[in-house]
Amino acid sequence: MDFVSFPILTQKVFGKRLVYLDNAATTQKPQVVLDAMKNFYETSNANIHRGIHTLAERATLAYEDARETVARFIGATADEVIFTSGTTQSLNMLVRMLGKNLHAGDEIVLTMMEHHSNLIPWRELAREKGLVVKFIPLTVGYTLNLGKARELITTRTKIVAFTHVSNSLGTINPVVELVDLAHARGALVVIDAAQSVGHLLVNVERLDCDFLVFSGHKMCGPTGIGVLYGKKKWLQELEPVFFGGGMVGDVSSGPERAVWLASSQRFEAGTPNIAGAVGLAKAITFLEERGIRQIEAHCVMLVEYAVSKLREISRVKIIGPNEGSLGIVSFTLDNIHPHDVAEILNKEGIAVRAGRHCTMPLMKELNLENGTTRASFYLYNTKEDVDLLVAGVRKVLEVFR
Numbered sequence: 548m549d550f551v552s553f554p555i556l557t558q559k560v561f562g563k564r565l566v567y568l569d570n571a572a573t574t575q576k577p578q579v580v581l582d583a584m585k586n587f588y589e590t591s592n593a594n595i596h597r598g599i600h601t602l603a604e605r606a607t608l609a610y611e612d613a614r615e616t617v618a619r620f621i622g623a624t625a626d627e628v629i630f631t632s633g634t635t636q637s638l639n640m641l642v643r644m645l646g647k648n649l650h651a652g653d654e655i656v657l658t659m660m661e662h663h664s665n666l667i668p669w670r671e672l673a674r675e676k677g678l679v680v681k682f683i684p685l686t687v688g689y690t691l692n693l694g695k696a697r698e699l700i701t702t703r704t705k706i707v708a709f710t711h712v713s714n715s716l717g718t719i720n721p722v723v724e725l726v727d728l729a730h731a732r733g734a735l736v737v738i739d740a741a742q743s744v745g746h747l748l749v750n751v752e753r754l755d756c757d758f759l760v761f762s763g764h765k766m767c768g769p770t771g772i773g774v775l776y777g778k779k780k781w782l783q784e785l786e787p788v789f790f791g792g793g794m795v796g797d798v799s800s801g802p803e804r805a806v807w808l809a810s811s812q813r814f815e816a817g818t819p820n821i822a823g824a825v826g827l828a829k830a831i832t833f834l835e836e837r838g839i840r841q842i843e844a845h846c847v848m849l850v851e852y853a854v855s856k857l858r859e860i861s862r863v864k865i866i867g868p869n870e871g872s873l874g875i876v877s878f879t880l881d882n883i884h885p886h887d888v889a890e891i892l893n894k895e896g897i898a899v900r901a902g903r904h905c906t907m908p909l910m911k912e913l914n915l916e917n918g919t920t921r922a923s924f925y926l927y928n929t930k931e932d933v934d935l936l937v938a939g940v941r942k943v944l945e946v947f948r
C-alpha cells in the first residue's frame with residue numbers, strides 16, 4: 548500500500564526482500580515521522596512549560612499541538628490526554644491512581660487474553676490490597692464468553708479492564724457490550740487499545756470508556772511515547788502517582804502538601820518525550836491521510852487472504868477467530884517449536900514473532916506452552932508478503948518432514 552514511504556522496508560535480509568510481519572510488536576516509521584522528529588531537534592529543541600525564550604515557546608507549542616492532535620484523533624479533549632512512555636506506563640500509572648480508591652474485597656474483572664501489561668499491575672495491586680481479580684474466559688472460537696462476562700461483572704466489580712484487540716489472537720472484543728455491562732454495575736472501564744488505535748477508528752466518546760491507553764510505536768510513531776486517556780470528570784478527581792518538576796502549582800519545604808497543577812500536566816512529572824509527541828502527532832496525520840477505515844479494511848483483507856492460504860496446508864492450525872480478526876494471524880505447525888519456525892522464516896527475509904506474546908495465562912489456557920508463530924500486518928504489507936509467508940511456512944514443513 549505505502550511501501551516507499553518507509554525507508555527501513557527497502558532493505559534486504561539474507562539477500563531477500565525484507566517482509567516485515569511483526570507489526571503487533573512494533574510498526575515501522577514513515578519518512579515524514581523521522582523528518583518531523585529530526586526537524587524538531589534541529590530547530591525547536593528546548594524544555595517545555597518552563598522557559599520564556601523562543602525555543603522554549605516553540606517546543607511547548609509543538610508538544611501541546613501534539614496533545615491536541617491526539618485528542619482530536621480519539622475524540623477526546625486535550626485536557627483528557629496524558630502523555631506517557633507507552634501502554635505499559637499508562638497502565639501502571641492508572642492502576643496506582645485508581646488503586647487509591649479500592650479496598651479489600653473489591654473486584655477487578657480482566658479477560659483471559661490480556662497482555663501482561665494489563666494483568667500484572669492489577670495482580671500486584673490486588674496482592675497488596677486484598678482485591679479479587681477475575682477473568683472472563685474464552686469460547687472455543689477464541690472470542691470472549693459474554694455469558695460468563697455477565698456472571699462475573701457484578702456490583703462488587705469496581706474495574707473492568709480489557710484489551711480492545713488481542714495481540715495474540717487478533718480477536719476484536721465487543722467494547723460496547725462490555726462497557727454497558729460494566730457501567731450497569733457501577734464499574735469503571737479501562738481499555739487497552741495498544742492494538743487498535745491507528746488500526747481502526749477509536750472514538751472514546753462513542754465507546755464511552757472511562758480510560759483508554761495506547762502506544763505510539765504500534766501506529767507508525769516513535770517508541771517512548773504513549774497515551775493515557777481519562778474522562779475529564781475522573782482525571783479531575785484522581786491524584787498523581789509520579790512527582791517532580793512540571794506538575795506542581797505550589798510547593799514549600801514545610802509538611803503541607805504541594806498543590807498540583809489543575810491540567811493533565813499534573814500527571815506528567817519531569818521532562819516528557821517532547822520529540823516523541825511531535826513524532827506521534829505526525830504519525831497520526833500520516834495515518835489519517837491514508838484513512839483509518841482503509842487501513843483497517845486492508846489489514847482485514849490481508850488476514851483473510853493469509854488464513855485462506857494457510858488453511859490449504861493441513862499441518863497448520865490457526866489460533867484465532869474465524870472472523871473479526873484485526874491484522875493478526877497466529878498459528879502452530881504440528882509440534883514444531885515457534886522459535887524454529889521464526890528462525891527459518893528469518894532466513895527467508897520474513898520477520899514474524901514467535902512465542903507467548905506476553906500473554907502467558909492465555910497460552911497456558913490453550914495448552915500452547917511454546918506459544919504460537921504470529922504474523923501481524925499493517926498498511927505497508929501486501930498480498931505478495933502473504934504469499935512469501937506461505938511459501939516460507941511450506942519450507943519449514945519441508946525441513947521438519
Ligand SMILES: Cc1ncc(COP(=O)(O)O)c(C=O)c1O
Nearest residue numbers: 633634635662664710714741762
Ligand atoms: C495488547 C497490548 N497491550 C499492551 C502492550 C504493551 O505495549 P508497550 O510495550 O508499548 O507498553 C502491548 C504490546 O505488545 C499489547 O499488544
